[in-house]
Amino acid sequence: MEKGKVVVLEERVPKLKQRRKQKANRRLTIYIAFFFILILCIIYFQSPLSNIKHIEVKGNKHIPAKQLIEFSGLTSRTSFWKVKAEQVERHISAHPEVEKVHLEKQFPNTVVIHVKERRRIAYIYDKQTFFPLLENGRILVKNAPKTAPSDAPILVNWKEGEDIQEIAGQLAKLPSYILSAISEIHHTPSDHDRYHITVYMNDGFEVSANVQNFAKKMVLYPSIVKQLNPNVKGVIHLEVSNYFKAYESETKGDDNEKGER
Incomplete structure (x- = not known):
């Protein structure tokens, strides 16, 4: 039995040496590969690559x-x-x-x-230039377009100051589909109403309104227009009560009015 054991160990010695050599070779290969990867990483990070x-x-x-x-x-x-x-x-x-x-x-x-x-809620027309008005009330002066834009209403006869900030706050509350339906907003104060504005819509109607409640009133615009004859244009009054007066009626001196109370 002892002789048999010696024979087995002697047979295994070459195999163990071979395995150790293979293992050492694998380690060496791994080290060399790691070294080259490290060199490539250094070259990569230090180069324009x-x-x-x-x-x-x-x-x-x-x-x-x-x-x-x-x-x-x-x-x-x-x-x-x-x-x-x-x-x-x-x-x-x-x-x-x-x-x-x-x-x-x-x-x-x-x-x-x-x-x-930031949403552009209007353009202030001054000196043949259209200055963008942002939803936060800021006016962009640089690179303002010279041609009339179509993505937001144009403010006419407005001076920089409190009035513009007031209308900016109202326009910022309007949904995009109503904002895009407005063509121009004219500042038209009177002795009786310093906040009065005249609004021209893209569909041909005119709106007489007040700055202070403009957003609240303009939300009603689509439902009011649905009740009107699209072929009969005129002024939609949204100051206190809501009613419509056709242009033809005004020229004839007729008080034919239609609207919501």
């Missing part, structure tokens, strides 16, 4: 993508791995038209800027 290659902007309507990228401070020389989302978002939020911003990093080298713009 790790820099941003693409910057995309999504959600912008009025703000040029180029302008938002400039605010972000990101360039093709910026390392993808050194981009701090919170810092970039803070820089972009400094733009007066940006309400919200979210930065998304897409491996290997793409950055996507998601923005939500």
